Amino acid sequence: MIWDVLTGFDAAVLAAFIGAGFLLNLTPGADFVFVSASGIAGGPRAGVAAAVGINAGIVLHIVMAAAGVLALLSAWPLAYDAIRFAGAAYLVWLAVQAWRSAGDTGAARAALSPWRAVRRGFLTNVLNPKTALFIFAFIPQFTDPAIGPVWMQILVLGAIFLIVGFAFSLSLGAAAGTFAHVLKRRARLLSRVSAVMFGGLAARLVWE
Numbered sequence: 001m002i003w004d005v006l007t008g009f010d011a012a013v014l015a016a017f018i019g020a021g022f023l024l025n026l027t028p029g030a031d032f033v034f035v036s037a038s039g040i041a042g043g044p045r046a047g048v049a050a051a052v053g054i055n056a057g058i059v060l061h062i063v064m065a066a067a068g069v070l071a072l073l074s075a076w077p078l079a080y081d082a083i084r085f086a087g088a089a090y091l092v093w094l095a096v097q098a099w100r101s102a103g104d105t106g107a108a109r110a111a112l113s114p115w116r117a118v119r120r121g122f123l124t125n126v127l128n129p130k131t132a133l134f135i136f137a138f139i140p141q142f143t144d145p146a147i148g149p150v151w152m153q154i155l156v157l158g159a160i161f162l163i164v165g166f167a168f169s170l171s172l173g174a175a176a177g178t179f180a181h182v183l184k185r186r187a188r189l190l191s192r193v194s195a196v197m198f199g200g201l202a203a204r205l206v207w208e
Contacts, residue, residue, distance in 0.1 A: 005156050008147035014160075017142045021161045023193065024138075025168040031131075034124050035169050038117045039176025047173025049114035053121020055166045060126055061135045062158030066151040068136065090137040091202035099195035135161075 025032070031054045039047020076082070125131055139161065143153040 002152065002156060005148040005152050008144075009142075009153075013142060017157060018160060018164060020138075021164045022168065025165045027193070031121075031125060031169070032172070034121060035173045036176045038121075039173045042113065042117065044174045044176075045114050046117045047176045048170055049117035049173075050121040051166065051169035051173040053118035053123075054125045054169060055162060056118070057122045057125025057131070058135070058162055058165065061132050062139070062155065062162065064132065065136045065139060066154040066158065086137070088137075088141075088202040090133060092199065095195045095199040095202065099192060 035047055035050045035054060038050035072082075135158070139154050139157050140150070142157055143150050147153060
């Protein structure tokens with residue numbers, strides 16, 4: 001059934017989802033700062049370990065999002081539309097915040113040892129309510145009830161989002177000394193790109 005769901009997605013929608021997921025990971029944020037700072041302070045191993053911890057937290061958020069959507073759809077048939085519009089409102093708020101941002105990623109307390117980097121990366125991600133809210137708002141808008149169970153689509157799309165993010169964060173952690181400084185100098189531009197992207201996603205969500 002998972003394969004049927006995966007092949008049921010429109011190729012253009014799936015490509016847009018993957019592209020958006022990559023841009024989201026490219027945008028400086030709490031996870032980005034922690035991974036890059038850990039790589040700079042502790043070397044490639046610490047950076048990679050931080051990426052592992054961050055993405056372990058994302059797995060938990062994705063599972064919780066799928067379970068939450070399933071519970072809402074079971075209790076309230078109109079929940080799908082409610083989730084869409086609530087997600088659109090949240091994405092608009094993110095767009096405004098990103099546009100106003102000066103691109104300052106702030107200071108990060110890096111983890112020097114690999115084990116501490118994994119543990120702190122996991123806690124940093126899991127305890128950040130913005131991550132949970134974003135996943136709940138972002139992933140469901142690419143689902144289609146006609147394809148199959150929405151909760152299963154969230155798991156499939158979440159796995160794709162995780163793979164893209166994991167590949168990027170591993171690369172960032174391993175080469176933080178190079179990537180972090182280059183991207184930090186372009187943080188303002190990335191914030192503006194994110195604002196436009198969030199706004200576009202919100203418009204698409206409401207329009208459909």
